[in-house]
């Protein structure tokens with residue numbers, strides 16, 4: 001396969017950032033997208049040029065590290081798929097592919113395609129947990145949880161914290177990410193005690209980080225590699241409303 | 251005889267030891283804890299759970315990861331599940347049985363007392379995880395569900411779809427996040443530990459490189475905990491995450507810690523086979539699939555050839571022409587034999603010419619019978635009495651999708667084949683490293699104040715790890731063992747003031763790191779780091795992988811030494827130190843893989859027996875099973891590193907078996 005790659009370069013000799021064009025002549029359809037970039041980097045290194053910086057780790061679609069916008073779509077064209085799980089068989093010989101970093105005010109670019117997503121960690125630190133210390137737990141089967149409820153919690157907990165929802169959103173909102181954690185914990189009896197406090201703190205942190213408002217475009221769900229549902233956002237809104245109405249939580 | 255190591259196992263009967271010991275341990279009073287600092291390197295299951303628990307206890311914790319967030323640690327990728335002796339199935343499980351299975355599974359090369367403790371605390375892990383909100387799989391009655399894993403005959407594995415590691419790590423990450431927000435843990439993302447600092451014989455700090463700007467930073471503490479995972483990537487191709495590496499652990503070895511049983515590496519039987527030389531990593535298909543997948547190859551060599559050449563498909567081979575070789579060779583355990591046994595059996599079939607992929611290195615894993623069985627039972631449950639074939643298959647596929655949906659999707663994405671309709675092709679791949687830094691019962695190394703937990707230590711799995719027990723060990727170490735045992739050391743340090751990072755030991759360590767970095771940037775050779783890593787991995791895989799021989803190992807050692815020399819002479823690392831520079835990070839890691847690789851070879855050469863994942867061709871039975879030598883090798887081999895120009899020095903910890911009898915491992 002022959003490809004033309006237009007890749008965003010930033011930092012080092014590329015300063016504030018610009019697109020560079022590279023020709024790639026030895027891709028093949030069995031490669032993953034990141035393996036294709038590995039081959040490009042090998043090529044650049046052999047020409048003593050600076051390889052393209054991109055982040056990745058598990059290459060199995062679970063760690064949430066890989067992050068890039070491919071032809072305008074975070075994680076590329078395949079639904080429910082991270083960049084690392086995208087294979088070149090979904091592209092054609094002769095294609096031009098445009099590759100950019102996730103763009104959002106709250107995700108500053110570190111280098112080329114690498115961005116800083118630590119804002120997500122701070123949202124979790126604000127309240128995305130259940131306050132139980134080691135050793136305090138009762139027997140695991142003491143509280144039965146309905147299978148469907150556990151499954152609903154799981155669906156939300158499957159978020160990999162990649163940030164594609166933010167990159168996809170015209171407002172760069174982090175609502176899908178935040179609501180996934182709120183839902184995961186609110187669904188479970190263990191998580192209900194702190195649910196009001198949690199939702200308020202997490203939403204406040206989200207605003208502080210400079211993420212935008214949610215105006216229900218739904219682009220987040222469409223691009224989410226784990227197909228996290230926007231119904232979580234509705235649940236967050238309900239929780240938030242209840243929290244603000246609740247009188248137990250001054 | 252070599253130097254003898256003391257595992258510091260406390261007295262008492264095997265089942266009371268831990269409880270008794272715990273109640274007599276030194277404690278650190280809360281007001282003193284506030285003044286004691288602990289460094290935890292790594293935020294996988296082991297590191298995150300340890301950092302959170304130490305923070306909860308009141309210590310001042312500094313926690314490090316080279317990732318951009320603690321949640322990215324490689325533990326996130328674990329699929330299948332976590333064991334615990336809950337006996338919720340009432341199928342005869344118990345702490346003793348989990349202990350026994352783990353000792354036997356490890357081919358009698360682990361320390362009894364540690365393994366028993368692991369089995370004891372396993373039950374607390376599940377309680378803790380559920381309390382944190384980990385959404386384990388449940389049954390219709392709302393109680394927790396279980397599945398079976400290889401090497402055992404009970405159902406004790408808890409799971410969260412095919413993403414158990416993810417859910418457990420998120421639980422630990424959230425506990426850690428809570429401590430970060432409370433101020434008891436200070437988190438340093440994108441910081442890579444590159445040296446250990448020892449002051450007056452005790453571990454007192456680390457040198458870390460800030461990966462954004464390349465600055466070398468010093469961190470001091472009263473004790474250092476290393477939880478940096480396994481070294482499977484020494485093979486280059488493995489199921490480990492791309493960035494997993496041995497550097498932190500290896501740096502401690504270079505400072506005097508011991509590397510125990512480094513040649514005990516696990517080759518996992520069910521991975522997606524290698525497809526091309528651009529390949530960057532291998533993908534695991536969870537062992538849980540062997541609950542329902544039947545492994546086979548064509549009986550006839552000509553059928554296998556036809557499949558390799560694309561003239562026939564799996565489904566064209568008649569039932570009587572299939573060899574379900576695990577069921578044939580090991581009737582008692584069938585497809586659920588332990589990993590080392592299953593991997594070697596697959597290799598044997600492929601070596602004989604029965605392999606089914608174009609490279610000849612793959613066997614089938616087939617779900618057709620399971621789909622059929624589940625389909626019938628589901629139809630029955632729904633009140634259908636004479637369902638037609640299509641309905642049975644449809645219902646059966648639904649059950650399979652519920653159990654393994656995400657694994658089937660991964661397989662489909664990578665290979666382009668649909669595993670519901672055609673059997674998966676699988677082949678063994680490097681997966682886990684049982685070997686690691688030597689630690690005593692307290693999880694402390696021979697360097698006082700240096701603790702190593704999780705996959706990075708050698709402690710619990712002997713020569714072969716059973717499925718679903720790495721997650722168990724990581725969390726046992728971090729939540730329930732280290733937070734106690736570290737007190738044994740720290741209780742003597744309550745009068746030690748804050749450790750000052752501006753002292754000669756830190757200067758020297760920092761200088762050591764700087765020199766290495768400067769070297770790599772100055773070589774300006776012609777070959778990429780990646781290309782060296784690939785070649786190194788190939789040597790280790792070919793000669794120190796699924797089977798080893800004296801001749802091969804000797805040859806490999808020579809090849810490795812030559813390659814390393816070439817690496818130092820001709821590697822090309824672009825860019826500079828004071829910037830985000832992934833190639834530089836890799837160069838430092840690959841340098842350590844070279845040194846570790848040689849010690850693995852030395853270890854494999856020295857161990858004149860076959861046990862678990864270590865299969866020496868010279869030591870096998872007539873039927874090709876591993877031949878262990880308990881008279882001469884029932885010990886842990888822990889290597890002291892003396893530098894590149896000297897042979898490593900052997901220390902041994904004899905293994906005493908009191909609670910279980912040393913027996914030939916049989917799964918027949």
Ligand SMILES: Cc1cc2nc3c(=O)[nH]c(=O)nc-3n(C[C@H](O)[C@H](O)[C@H](O)COP(=O)(O)OP(=O)(O)OC[C@H]3O[C@@H](n4cnc5c(N)ncnc54)[C@H](O)[C@@H]3O)c2cc1C
Pocket residue numbers: 291292293294295296297314315316317320322323324325326327328329330331332414415441442443444477478479480489490491494495497498534536681682703704705706717718719720721722724
């Ligand atoms: C694909 C796959 C599936 C698996 N499935 C299962 C399963 O179903 N059940 C099971 O029991 N086990 C499973 N395992 C094994 C298990 O996942 C691992 O053994 C376990 O998660 C290791 O945890 P850990 O905390 O020791 O290390 P890791 O999770 O590897 O964490 C290492 C941490 O150390 C940090 N680190 C490393 N070096 C440095 C450094 N120099 N400086 C700073 N930070 C550093 C990393 O950033 C990371 O945070 C699986 C493994 C793989 C590869």
Ligand code: SF4
Pocket residue numbers: 158159160161162163164165166176177180223224225226227228
């Ligand atoms: S909600 Fe989806 S897109 Fe957003 S961080 Fe989670 S997994 Fe990524």
Ligand code: FES
Pocket residue numbers: 055056057058059060061062063064065066082083084085
């Ligand atoms: S590299 Fe882990 S999700 Fe893509």
